[in-house]
Amino acid sequence: MSFRRGVVRQSKFRHVFAQAWKSEHCIDDVRVSRVTWDGPLCAVNPKFIAVIIEAGGGGTFLVVPINKSGRVDQSCPTVCGHAAPVLDIQWCPHDDNIIASASEDCTVKVWQIPDGGLTVPMTDAILTLEGHSKRVGILAWHPSAYNILLTAGCDNIICVWNVGTGELVYQLTESHPDLIYSVSWNKDGSAVCTVCKDKALRIIDPRRGTVLKVREKVHEGTRxxxxxxxxxxxxxxxxxxxxxxxxFALWDTKDLSEPVVVQEMDTSNGVLLPFYDPDTNMVYLCGKGDCTIRYFEVTDEPPYVHFLSLYSSKEPQRGAGFLCKRGVEVNKCEIARFYKLHERKVEPISMTVPRKSDLFQVDLYPDTAGLEPALLADEWIAGQDAPPLLVSLSGGYTAPPSKQRDTLRGKPKRDSQDLGSPLTSAGNTAAHTSTPTSAAREMDEEAAPQQVTPKETDGNADRPRREDEMLTELLAEMKALRAVVLAQNQRIELLERQLARIEDGDV
Incomplete structure (x- = not known):
C-alpha cells in the first residue's frame, strides 16, 4: 500500500503554473462595479475585454481591445444604454463583436461592438429583450446554435430568446420556486443545469419546459x-x-442520489466561481474576494477531481474574465488566461505548461470550439442538437504573440465562410498583401540614398546602372515569393476548413 501511495499520477497538466503579466501590460484606472451581485463582472474574447464599471446612474460597461494596456482615460467611451446597473455581460460565442448585457432595469440588450473598439459612447443597442418583471442577472449563450440566448432573472423565470428575430421562444415560469443562482448549458445545448436558492440542482429541457432530474440540497449551506x-x-x-x-462536488447525471466526490476547501465566505475548459477538462475555482485561483483536473479515476495547484497574490479579486482557447498564445504553451479585476485595475494571468519547445504542442491543444455555429436558431428550436464545430489551433504559434492574437481574432464568421469562395476574405488578403508592398517601399527608400553616383565610380557610369537593375530584380523576386507564400497559406487554411467539415459530417 505504501508503494501505491507513492506513485505519482501521470498528467501533462500536473505542472501548470500561473503567472501575472507585468504591470505595463495591465489596464489601469478601471473603476470596477461595486454591485453586490455575485457575477464575474468581466467577459473576454479574442478581440475585446468588457468590464462592468461604476458610473453615475449605473448601467455602464467598458469595452476595450484585448491588446489595450495602460491607463484608461476618464473620457474613454463606454456602452451606457441601461437605465440601472448592469449585472452580467457575455460575448456571443459565434461573433466576437456581439455582446449581451443584463441589468437591474429588467431588460437584456444586445450590442455590436465595432472592430477596434468604441470611438464614441454607445447608447443604442441593436436589440432590447423585454420579458422579465424583475432584474436580470444571468446570461448564457447557446454553445452551438446561432443566436440562441438564455436569460434568468430575479423573478425566478428562465427565458430563451432567438436574438436574430428578437422573439421569446421559450419561457420557464414554474421550474424554480426561488432565486436562480446559475445556469449552464450542456455540451450540445440539449439541456441546462441550474442551482437555486432552495439548494436544489435541476437538469432541465428548455424546449419542453420540463425538469428532467432534481437533486435536493446539493450543498447544505445557505450561501x-x-x-x-x-x-x-x-x-x-x-x-x-x-x-x-x-x-465543491462532482455529480453523475445518470444517478444524482449521491455525489461522485465532495471536498471541503476553506472557511472563506466568497462565492466560488467555476470556470471550465472542455479542451483540457480543467476547472478553475475563483472566489470573489479571494487572493487565490485554484485549478483542478477532472478525470475518470479516483479521486476524480485532482487538485493541481493554486495561484496566489496579495490583492483580492473583485471578479474575473476567462479567455476562450482561440485567444491564448499557443507558441508559449499558454492553456488558459484570466483577467483578474482589482478595485481599479485589470490584470492578465496566464496559465502555462512548462515546455522548452516552441513548436505546436498537439497534446495540449486539441481542436477547440470555433466561431462557426453548428446549428441555426430555427434548427435548434425544431429539435436538432449538435456539439460545437471544432477548429485547429495549429499554425498560430508561428506568429509573434501580438500578431498571433490578431490572426486568431480575424477568422471569418459563418456568413462569410462559403467554401466556394477563395478563403472568403478579400479583406484578409488585402491585409496580408499590404505588408510586402510597404516593406518593398521601405527598402526602396532605404536603398535610394545608397545608390552610387558617377563621381563615386571614378567615371564608371555603368556600375550604378547595374546595381539599380540588381536591386529591382531582387525586389521583384521578393514580391513574387511573398505572393507564393501568401497563396499557399490561403490554400492550407481552406483545406483545413474543408477537412474539418468532412470530419464533422457536414459534407
Whole structure:
C-alpha cells in the first residue's frame, strides 16, 4: 500500500503554473462595479475585454481591445444604454463583436461592438429583450446554435430568446420556486443545469419546459451556489457546507442520489466561481474576494477531481474574465488566461505548461470550439442538437504573440465562410498583401540614398546602372515569393476548413 501511495499520477497538466503579466501590460484606472451581485463582472474574447464599471446612474460597461494596456482615460467611451446597473455581460460565442448585457432595469440588450473598439459612447443597442418583471442577472449563450440566448432573472423565470428575430421562444415560469443562482448549458445545448436558492440542482429541457432530474440540497449551506456542465455530462457544483465551509462536488447525471466526490476547501465566505475548459477538462475555482485561483483536473479515476495547484497574490479579486482557447498564445504553451479585476485595475494571468519547445504542442491543444455555429436558431428550436464545430489551433504559434492574437481574432464568421469562395476574405488578403508592398517601399527608400553616383565610380557610369537593375530584380523576386507564400497559406487554411467539415459530417 505504501508503494501505491507513492506513485505519482501521470498528467501533462500536473505542472501548470500561473503567472501575472507585468504591470505595463495591465489596464489601469478601471473603476470596477461595486454591485453586490455575485457575477464575474468581466467577459473576454479574442478581440475585446468588457468590464462592468461604476458610473453615475449605473448601467455602464467598458469595452476595450484585448491588446489595450495602460491607463484608461476618464473620457474613454463606454456602452451606457441601461437605465440601472448592469449585472452580467457575455460575448456571443459565434461573433466576437456581439455582446449581451443584463441589468437591474429588467431588460437584456444586445450590442455590436465595432472592430477596434468604441470611438464614441454607445447608447443604442441593436436589440432590447423585454420579458422579465424583475432584474436580470444571468446570461448564457447557446454553445452551438446561432443566436440562441438564455436569460434568468430575479423573478425566478428562465427565458430563451432567438436574438436574430428578437422573439421569446421559450419561457420557464414554474421550474424554480426561488432565486436562480446559475445556469449552464450542456455540451450540445440539449439541456441546462441550474442551482437555486432552495439548494436544489435541476437538469432541465428548455424546449419542453420540463425538469428532467432534481437533486435536493446539493450543498447544505445557505450561501449562493454555482453549477457547470462538464464535457462528459457530469456536473460540478460549488457551494457551502452546513458549517459554512466552501466546498465543491462532482455529480453523475445518470444517478444524482449521491455525489461522485465532495471536498471541503476553506472557511472563506466568497462565492466560488467555476470556470471550465472542455479542451483540457480543467476547472478553475475563483472566489470573489479571494487572493487565490485554484485549478483542478477532472478525470475518470479516483479521486476524480485532482487538485493541481493554486495561484496566489496579495490583492483580492473583485471578479474575473476567462479567455476562450482561440485567444491564448499557443507558441508559449499558454492553456488558459484570466483577467483578474482589482478595485481599479485589470490584470492578465496566464496559465502555462512548462515546455522548452516552441513548436505546436498537439497534446495540449486539441481542436477547440470555433466561431462557426453548428446549428441555426430555427434548427435548434425544431429539435436538432449538435456539439460545437471544432477548429485547429495549429499554425498560430508561428506568429509573434501580438500578431498571433490578431490572426486568431480575424477568422471569418459563418456568413462569410462559403467554401466556394477563395478563403472568403478579400479583406484578409488585402491585409496580408499590404505588408510586402510597404516593406518593398521601405527598402526602396532605404536603398535610394545608397545608390552610387558617377563621381563615386571614378567615371564608371555603368556600375550604378547595374546595381539599380540588381536591386529591382531582387525586389521583384521578393514580391513574387511573398505572393507564393501568401497563396499557399490561403490554400492550407481552406483545406483545413474543408477537412474539418468532412470530419464533422457536414459534407
Amino acid at each position: 449562493p451556489m454555482r453549477a457547470v456542465f462538464l464535457a462528459d455530462g457530469k456536473i460540478l457544483t460549488t457551494g457551502f457546507s452546513r458549517m459554512s465551509e466552501r466546498q
